Amino acid sequence: MKTSLCSLFVLFFLGGMMQAAFVSAAVSQSVQSPEAFLGYEKGERLTPHHRVMDYVTHVAENSDRVMAEPYGKTYGGRTLMLLYVSTPENLARLDEIRTNNLRRAGLLGGEATSLESKAIIWLSYNVHGNEISATEAALFTLYELATGDDTHLQNTVVIIDPLLNPDGRDRYVNWYHQTAGRQPDPYRTSREHIEPWPNARTNHYNIDLNRDWAWQTQIETRQRMAVYHQWMPHIHADFHEMGVDQPYYFAPAAEPFHVAITDWQREFQQTIGENHARHFDDDFRVYFTREIFDLFYPSYGDTYPTFNGAIGMTYEQAGNTQGGLSVITADGDTLTFARRILNQHVAGMSTVEVASMHYERVAEEFFRFFRDAAETPYAPHKTYVISGNNTPDKLQLLTSYLDAWGISYGHAPNTRSVRALDYQSLEERTISLNSQDLLISAHQPKSVLLNVLFEPRTTVVDSLTYDITAWAVPYAMGLEAFAIERRIDPAGPFSINHPVTDFSAMPEQPYAYLARWESKQDAFYLAQLLQHDIRVRFATQPFSMDGQRTWERGTLILTRRGNEQHGDRFDSVVRELADELGRELVAVNTGLVMSGRDFGSSGVPMVHAPRVALIGGPGANPNNFGEVWHFLDQELEYPHSVFEHTHLNRVNFSDFDVIILPQGGYLNQVSNQVKDDLRRWIRNGGRMITFGNAIRALDEGDQFQELRSMPEPTDEARTAQQLLRAEDRRRDAAASLITGSIYYLNLDNSHPLAFGYPEFYYSLKSGANAFEYLESGFNVGTLQAGAHRSGFQGYRVKDHIENSLIFGVQPYGRGNIVYLNDNPIFRGFWHNGALLFANAIFFVGQ
Template structure:
């Protein structure tokens, strides 16, 4: 069977575009350039890049391609710009005029504005069909001179990202091309339909880039958002694939819609959906709408652009990593790669056509969206105030994040008062606004995005949603915050006011006895890791103390000259240089004696060991959970970690490790009885295990482990209530919700005298996604627990809330000379839950010293 472009696919091209112009005779088609028809194999990313660059070189008056960044593995990220020759010559004016019209640049717009349409392909690497389709999309836009496409390109300027996730795509494409039969094996049992761990969905660090738009933790996302903010398109389409058995999905989206989505955005989703339907009906292609894919979670490729004013949508084609070049579905039909290409191609051009047909209204509504954002923002709160306090590291993290989002902020220029919602207590109360507190006003162009990211209680119109239901930024960054219904105007726009910018060590005469550094943020953890990498001996106090008239909390870093004699005269310069590079404020101490608390020579002042760390990866381990830990070490704190395969776990030379991290996963096939015994022997000899989520669940209840699972008893006797077993099939999905936690934020009580919670107050807000039913440990330390008054925000099923109460989330136990650290909740979730990162660092460096 030859899997080229079938006749029906050519028909769909002609239906959409008409005939090809004479100038196209000199430009190679994808098949001519690649040497095979689209659909016959998966194209490596480098070949896609070459073809996109080739098209731009052949049509310089209509298309430009630029490299806007690179992946972690060094592959280029491209953005192609296409339009009519008139628009193309004015593209920089069009870009800046667009920003002026919405208030992101000063000045007045000067000319006619086309609709800016951005098309994103292949954000999930093994949903590889879209980057095959994009080559046909670009070819037809560049070469066709039909009246339809000519009109579209007069009314629109089209931006195309041909592959958002090149690393994941090549991981999939290279694997598939290596294992596929010469002729496609359509059996789902064939090797070419069984993608190995970790799969190609994610990027190099195994992050789902389609869940990173709002958080921007990954290099690819950060670079793309810079470019996106320079253009601010009115329409954005994101191309995906789903399970093999599904047909095609296009807008309108499913409920819930976030309340910030405007009636016009809903209406235009409907219009674009109708335009897609026109072509799918003409070709008798199956499709569905208004199911599964909602518009609530803010970090998708459809929602984040929506909260930036665009009309944005997801397109989903059945197939994905299992689809290969051809596969037999359960209904007996064969789904081919060529068919999948045809569908994405049709949706691409139908989207451009809809934007072109409604050019004036799209632009008017977009401008009105931003006008309202600046002058009459929606939402209960008009100002957000975040307490700067003595946590400059957290403040800098947050302001860096706001800068990436183009959200404006200032600092309180004087003391004042107000009334607002306290994120910590969950109550409305009086607010003291102090000099240099961070103030974020809703009266700005990006106020809708600000509201969505900061709103403490997002309204959920339907509990059937695809992802987490709460994410409020003040909780994620661990900063005390207030939402005020009034506008606060007495602010300064100085980027870093006095009192917030961290400085290097205070100048003193002579060589200090030690340097002190407060420890309460990821920045402080990075500073500690950097010193350990330089073999600097760092101590920390297990108890609070007072020195030089200042109070210091447990966990304060103490860098004494004693123990670092090998550095000689370099000691002071090295410590200060690292403090300056991280913005950490050092306080020199002329003595090891303290006014109250423990002196620096006390046994309660511990040394931080430069730990050798192992991290488990491979079959059975959640690839994204592993990636979160891997990224934490390599890209956040820059500390070495040894990745160990699950296949070799039982042969690990344990004496070469100090810490072993077990990410979330299914461990039944990883630990045999012998391996578990070896693990416990190593811990008893002084090793430390950090068990996250599924790893903690696997250890719970096993011999020698103090963590246990609560037994869930059925309170209703079926003999007394026989009708309880009766339930409606159609209600199954909603009934299951009563047992779920969908990313709710809950208030944990912390024992912050324990090293696991150093740097925290008595409360920690956790983003909880499942109930683990761990009762308090009778032996060991219950460091982070859920008690009675625990709920903050987000959805939790009716049957779940009571089960969450009086349960353990974070804890430790001693085993011989070693430690087990249980992290039932993931403190590194998607790398955006910044407030949990210090907790994870404590598990590595503080616990068990």
């Protein structure tokens, strides 16, 4: 009987296995390969976004190993999609796997179930639109995982984002298909290998999404990171392309590694690299490691996951904008699109394989990362205090970021004196805490990310870095902040004391309304008022109505006189917009002030709604152009016209009040007639806002700002440079560089360019150019001795940049030139400069 029952059980079990195998085989056979579904062979064509979405949807609908989840839309309206790939058993418990992962890391309350941890791998493709092999490889990796041996899926969950930047990719795909002929031309300077400005690397607004992981200024990033933080993967691989003459790059990364990176993260990068090398060696593929791509700046697709506990990696395939379908490289080889796709596919499958081989340790080390972070934070500062004296808008901005990052915070204990490092001076002093202050303890699971983003001085272990070397959040947001070397825990939840406007208590028709000028949100309010045709004045001197409250320079004054054409609608528009945007509004019944200038004074000028033009085109820095375009279009929602410099001969400049010039030497390419017209336009009252030295081509006889030359080296120094070993020359050149460092500027806040600021400003300087003070004009923001706060500064640069102009305004005829020699809206995350840029648009020259 026992034998019979046992036999029946075996027959039942085997029958079930056979049935499962049959179903699996049937499912696998119903999943088409990318070639069969798309109708062309690997590397024969470029796949546009909508066909990528068609294919991944097909796989998800026909494979029990794949689930598809749309997670958002791009600025261009294209779908963003994630694919979850694992065994059917794991997919059935997918949310349990996710929540267990967060709970075991201490990132979510509650107890994990007994289900064994799986290694969670996230593969990101095509964050740069013109690095096209990535998305194609994602399709082949998805197909193999969905239909091949599922051994490595038993203990893993693979999350695939096949296309992070659909707008950029489609821009490239459409251009290439319109440009290429019947057969690809491999000649590398033919037109199908020369992308037009601004190229397709970036998203719709020409913002580099691969530098936006931490700052989340773009809608694509915000939507992706919301899901990322719900999962917190253990391994993240970011698939890119580089120049056509390099082979393939994979981990381990190059130095410098940020000091926060753990021994385990270094070790497993090596393990992954060795696994890749084994597969690449099998087919004699050429590759390199430990060069160029470091792990320092925290807003990349490798570093941000790293500081969130993952093994974060960049993979780089030769190709990029010059790759096309085939291209002849410098060594005479023909690099095909098919080969590029295959290399990316091999690296992706190897990543899944090595994660599966070590899944238990991968998961345990991930959990240990967060336990260690909470128990023994690596950095000297254990507590960060953000003063309650900061404006509500700044505190709101900060807390929205902390929430997005998953960093815990609360309010400080009351009336407690402690020694703290002041970010402003970088000196220690005694401060008194109170319950209005926001306090962040480093004793929390997200301690590593917190310390990396808030460290007052970055520890630059190597001058040869790939990106900027300073980014501290208190400087980027212009916060009064302190760092403390002892642990202090929050005393309770933090809340912001937003000023509340009681509209019901206001007189029905006051003489005027007053609104503060302190933040980008205030500039947005002004932009909306102007678009509703509300006439707005602004204060050029502090004033007081009652001898108690002082209204600072820049205060918006909305008088009834001048807005009579709106009738009662004046009050409803002003109040409704203020309520919608959370602006404090104060009603007053007189234009007579106790101190300062009365509302009818010439010192309270009108803001004439500026007609704004933005110039771009070949030679203009596409990132800076994009930062300005995004600021105008998305952050201010203010009307503007965009022109390429090649069409300026068709523009009637008198139709505009403000022209904005992004960085670049593109005005050298315009005709002399256009240059004359632009100079005449400024002299007749136009306001030219120029980033860096973009206006130089218009200069006649050194009328504009003067670029300071680097001092000539002494004969002894020149000889020493000439005798340098070849391997030392790149490092020596870094002595003349500034690689994205933070400086304290002295600010003349009595000038309209600096309204709304204290007498100082933190500036991110991304180059060593220095400009002399204006002889006839206003030196509004200046860099003086002792200004350096954080980041790498070459020793030859220090004296060169001292006592130089950063922000200035030069009268030119009846118009003005606004010089922005540091970028006040750098990558959209330098929030401290947004109001200054708004001042340049709305206030200067009014």
